[in-house]
Amino acid sequence: MRASERQALTAMLNQAIAAGGGNVTGDVVRRAADGFGISTRTVHRHLKTMRDGGPATHTVRAGWWSDPQTRQLVLAAVASCDSLKQAWRRLHADKTITVSYPQFTRQYSDNIAPAVAAGLRGNGREDYLQMSLYLEDVPERPNTRWQADSQEVPVWVRPDNGTAPFKPWQVTFVDEATRMVMATILLPGPPGGEDAVAALAAAVRGFRTADGTFVGGIPQTIKWDNGTEFINQTVTAACLRLNIAPFPAAPYSPWQKGKIERWHRTIQTELYSHLPGASDGPRSFQGTEWWRGADTNLLPFSALVLKMQDWVVEYNTERVHSAIGCTPLTAWKAKATNVAQAAPQQLFPLMLRASSKRTVSKDGIRFEGRRYLAAGLAKYRGCKVDIRLLPLDGNTIYVFDGDDFICEAVPSGQLGTDERRTVVQQRHADWQTIKAAHERAAVVRAQTAVINAATAPPATKTATPTPSRPPYDAAGATGIFAESDALTDLLGDDDL
Known part of the structure; x- marks a missing residue:
C-alpha cells in the first residue's frame, strides 16, 4: 500500500473505533478490505499495529531512492536501457541494488514521478513535457503578447488568371488575451519575410469594427515558431523598429503557441472543410480528389479571400469563444485601454x-x-x-x-468633400497664378513695343509691318484668356 492509502485506512479505522466504542466489526473490516483492494488479514494486521501503539502508517525503509548517489545510478541505468527489467539486471549484477525485480518495479513507480519516468524511457524532453503539469500563462491585457504562425490552407483553388490549381498559404496574428484575430492574409505561395512583415504592419495599423471600436496597436511581444518566414533579418528589423520583443518557440513545441494552433484547427473545421476543393474532402476509390478533371468547380483565389475575410469578421464579432466565454470583440472592449498605436512613419518601411x-x-x-x-x-x-x-x-x-x-x-x-474642395481650390489657385503671369507678360510686351518704337532708326523703305500680339485685356478678353471660359475649360461646369 502507498503511504497515502495507509493514512486513509488509518483514518477510516479510527472513525470505526470511535463509533463502535473501541470495537471494529467484521463488516467494517470487509468494507475496508474491498475499498482499498487488500485482504481482511492485512486490515486486521494494520488494526493490531494501531492498538499496540505502533505507528499509524507504515514506516518505509530507506532504499536506493533515498540515497542521491544510488538514485542517480538507477536513473542513468533506466535511461540507457531499453526496458526497466534490463536496467534492473544491470543494477543487480553490479550490486547497486539487491531487491527483487517486483520490489524494484514497485519502488520505482512509488518514488519516481510519471513525467520523469516518461522522460527517462521515451524520447526525453518531448515525453517529459507531455506528462508534465502546466500553468496556463494568459495575459490580462490586450497587446501584451501575440502569437503568429503560417499554414498551408487545405483547399485547392484556381488562380484568377490561370488554370493550374494550387493551395494558398495563410499568415495570421492572434492576441492571446482576447483571442482577437489581429490580421490574417492569404498568399498564392509559401510566405517570406516581406509577407510576414506586411501582415505584422497590417495588424499594428489595425482596423475599426462596425461600431467604431479600434482594434490594433503595438504588442509588447510576439511568439512564433522557427520558420524562415519569421526568423530572418527583415522581420527582426521590423520588430526593432516597432520596439517589439520577438519570442521564438522551442523547436517541435506547438503547445507553446497553442492558441494560434487552435485557431488554425477552428478555421479548417468551420470554413475550409466545407469549401469545394478541400484536400480532406471526398475521394474516389483510387484516392483521387473528387474535383480532379472538373477544375471549374474550384473557387477562384480571390473568392476564397473574400470568404475567409467574412468568416474572420464573424469569428471576431459574433462567435462566442469557449475559452473566454464571450466574443473576442467583447473581451477586447472590456480589457483594451490606452492601446499604443504606431505612427504612420513607423509603418512605411514595412509596407x-x-x-x-x-x-x-x-x-x-x-x-x-x-x-x-x-x-x-x-x-x-x-x-x-x-x-x-x-x-x-x-x-x-x-x-x-x-x-x-x-x-x-x-x-x-470615395474622395471626401474636404478632399474634393481642396482639389478644386488648388486648381483655382493654379489658374489665378497662370492668369496673373499672362497679364504681367502682356504688360511687359506692350512696354517693350513702345520702347522699341521710340528707339528704332528711321525706316528707309516701307516694309510690311509684323503684326504684334495685342496686350492682354482682362475686362474684354475673349478666347483662351477669358476668365470665365478658361475656368470652365480647366475646372469643368460642376466645379464652378
Missing part, C-alpha cells in the same frame, strides 16, 4: 511595394484596376511615383517619391 512605378495622370493613379486620387498629387501630374500598400486594405495606397512620402490616395469615388 508591400508595387512591382513598378505609376504615372500620375489627370484623374489620379491607376492601380489594380482602380483610380486613386488625392489633393497632394496635383504637383506630381505627369510624374512617376512609387506605390506602397498594406494587405487587406484595398481602399488606401501610400504614394512615395522614392523614399519621400507624398500622400495617401483613395479610390476617386
Whole structure:
C-alpha cells in the first residue's frame, strides 16, 4: 500500500473505533478490505499495529531512492536501457541494488514521478513535457503578447488568371488575451519575410469594427515558431523598429503557441472543410480528389479571400469563444485601454511595394484596376511615383517619391468633400497664378513695343509691318484668356 492509502485506512479505522466504542466489526473490516483492494488479514494486521501503539502508517525503509548517489545510478541505468527489467539486471549484477525485480518495479513507480519516468524511457524532453503539469500563462491585457504562425490552407483553388490549381498559404496574428484575430492574409505561395512583415504592419495599423471600436496597436511581444518566414533579418528589423520583443518557440513545441494552433484547427473545421476543393474532402476509390478533371468547380483565389475575410469578421464579432466565454470583440472592449498605436512613419518601411512605378495622370493613379486620387498629387501630374500598400486594405495606397512620402490616395469615388474642395481650390489657385503671369507678360510686351518704337532708326523703305500680339485685356478678353471660359475649360461646369 502507498503511504497515502495507509493514512486513509488509518483514518477510516479510527472513525470505526470511535463509533463502535473501541470495537471494529467484521463488516467494517470487509468494507475496508474491498475499498482499498487488500485482504481482511492485512486490515486486521494494520488494526493490531494501531492498538499496540505502533505507528499509524507504515514506516518505509530507506532504499536506493533515498540515497542521491544510488538514485542517480538507477536513473542513468533506466535511461540507457531499453526496458526497466534490463536496467534492473544491470543494477543487480553490479550490486547497486539487491531487491527483487517486483520490489524494484514497485519502488520505482512509488518514488519516481510519471513525467520523469516518461522522460527517462521515451524520447526525453518531448515525453517529459507531455506528462508534465502546466500553468496556463494568459495575459490580462490586450497587446501584451501575440502569437503568429503560417499554414498551408487545405483547399485547392484556381488562380484568377490561370488554370493550374494550387493551395494558398495563410499568415495570421492572434492576441492571446482576447483571442482577437489581429490580421490574417492569404498568399498564392509559401510566405517570406516581406509577407510576414506586411501582415505584422497590417495588424499594428489595425482596423475599426462596425461600431467604431479600434482594434490594433503595438504588442509588447510576439511568439512564433522557427520558420524562415519569421526568423530572418527583415522581420527582426521590423520588430526593432516597432520596439517589439520577438519570442521564438522551442523547436517541435506547438503547445507553446497553442492558441494560434487552435485557431488554425477552428478555421479548417468551420470554413475550409466545407469549401469545394478541400484536400480532406471526398475521394474516389483510387484516392483521387473528387474535383480532379472538373477544375471549374474550384473557387477562384480571390473568392476564397473574400470568404475567409467574412468568416474572420464573424469569428471576431459574433462567435462566442469557449475559452473566454464571450466574443473576442467583447473581451477586447472590456480589457483594451490606452492601446499604443504606431505612427504612420513607423509603418512605411514595412509596407508591400508595387512591382513598378505609376504615372500620375489627370484623374489620379491607376492601380489594380482602380483610380486613386488625392489633393497632394496635383504637383506630381505627369510624374512617376512609387506605390506602397498594406494587405487587406484595398481602399488606401501610400504614394512615395522614392523614399519621400507624398500622400495617401483613395479610390476617386470615395474622395471626401474636404478632399474634393481642396482639389478644386488648388486648381483655382493654379489658374489665378497662370492668369496673373499672362497679364504681367502682356504688360511687359506692350512696354517693350513702345520702347522699341521710340528707339528704332528711321525706316528707309516701307516694309510690311509684323503684326504684334495685342496686350492682354482682362475686362474684354475673349478666347483662351477669358476668365470665365478658361475656368470652365480647366475646372469643368460642376466645379464652378
